[in-house]
Amino acid sequence: MTKTTRINTEMRYINNRQQFTISELMAAFKISRSTAARDLAVIQELGMPLISSVGPDGGFTVMRNQLLPAVQFNTDELKALFVSFMATTNTQLPFLKNRQTLSEKLLAIASQTQQDDLVELKQLLRFENTNPANADLLELTDIASPLLKTVLNASLVSRHLTLTLVDATTIDSYVQYLYQQTGQWWVVIWDLTAQQTHRLALARLQTVALNPQPLAIKTIQQQIQAAQPAPNLKLRLGLTAIQQFKRQHRPNRGLQYLDPFEQTAQYEDYVDVTDATAVTQAVNWLLYLGPAVTALALPQPLRLEMQQRLQQWQ
Numbered sequence: 450m451t452k453t454t455r456i457n458t459e460m461r462y463i464n465n466r467q468q469f470t471i472s473e474l475m476a477a478f479k480i481s482r483s484t485a486a487r488d489l490a491v492i493q494e495l496g497m498p499l500i501s502s503v504g505p506d507g508g509f510t511v512m513r514n515q516l517l518p519a520v521q522f523n524t525d526e527l528k529a530l531f532v533s534f535m536a537t538t539n540t541q542l543p544f545l546k547n548r549q550t551l552s553e554k555l556l557a558i559a560s561q562t563q564q565d566d567l568v569e570l571k572q573l574l575r576f577e578n579t580n581p582a583n584a585d586l587l588e589l590t591d592i593a594s595p596l597l598k599t600v601l602n603a604s605l606v607s608r609h610l611t612l613t614l615v616d617a618t619t620i621d622s623y624v625q626y627l628y629q630q631t632g633q634w635w636v637v638i639w640d641l642t643a644q645q646t647h648r649l650a651l652a653r654l655q656t657v658a659l660n661p662q663p664l665a666i667k668t669i670q671q672q673i674q675a676a677q678p679a680p681n682l683k684l685r686l687g688l689t690a691i692q693q694f695k696r697q698h699r700p701n702r703g704l705q706y707l708d709p710f711e712q713t714a715q716y717e718d719y720v721d722v723t724d725a726t727a728v729t730q731a732v733n734w735l736l737y738l739g740p741a742v743t744a745l746a747l748p749q750p751l752r753l754e755m756q757q758r759l760q761q762w763q
Contacts, residue, residue, distance in 0.1 A: 470508035541593040628700040680717035687741030
């Protein structure tokens with residue numbers, strides 16, 4: 450790391466903290482005390498207002514509400530951000546409409562040489578779901594449901610939400626997480642009344658409302674953990690199936706590798722066999738993994754649907 454890069458990184462490190470000591474700076478950047486002192490002198494010369502205090506609890510604090518130096522991106526950082534925005538096209542992501550304005554702002558702070566590189570990158574790179582006729586095209590099917598943004602913004606305020614479904618059912622819920630699968634967004638909630646986990650397609654939601662009643666989050670998390678069902682799907686995966694798994698799998702799921710070279714692995718999960726949609730999606734995913742899969746435990750409804758699916762090709 451060059452001195453310029455180190456000092457720029459140190460400035461961001463300092464600006465994100467209320468208070469810090471030279472020892473913390475030394476440990477974070479693996480530098481000597483004398484180097485840390487010289488860097489702090491340079492940082493103060495650049496205009497970052499620092500106040501030092503002595504004593505056992507001493508250190509440095511940053512004067513807030515002051516004009517701090519603007520954050521600068523190097524060429525590789527700009528490319529990484531720009532490519533990330535390009536990759537979000539056609540993926541039904543929340544806040545997707547902000548992607549264009551963010552890209553324009555990135556171009557605005559880039560030098561002419563950096564702008565030329567970014568424009569060239571845009572012509573060179575093509576992602577999986579990009580429209581080949583127009584890389585900037587955003588089709589109606591690519592735009593996520595407006596409720597996705599609503600649920601996310603509400604959950605940032607409080608995970609305790611009252612969800613009303615399209616069939617008028619109301620659920621007093623604690624939101625665990627949201628995820629996307631097969632082009633559809635799902636929300637996983639803890640039903641506070643029924644004391645069980647539900648997985649709801651976002652398309653089933655009609656309204657979302659904050660519930661002001663406080664929750665004992667630690668107790669709820671313990672209840673969720675205790676209610677986790679035992680796995681009923683156990684697989685052994687070969688190399689090609691592992692590669693497919695890495696491309697697509699359910700969130701919060703991982704593999705247990707069986708050899709040091711990660712050529713074979715074991716996977717365990719629970720599939721709600723009373724949910725026809727969950728069964729169909731599980732079968733689709735199992736077929737997607739390919740032939741390098743051995744079923745160690747497979748629920749009968751999954752086995753029957755898989756057999757029916759394969760008979761269609763006979």
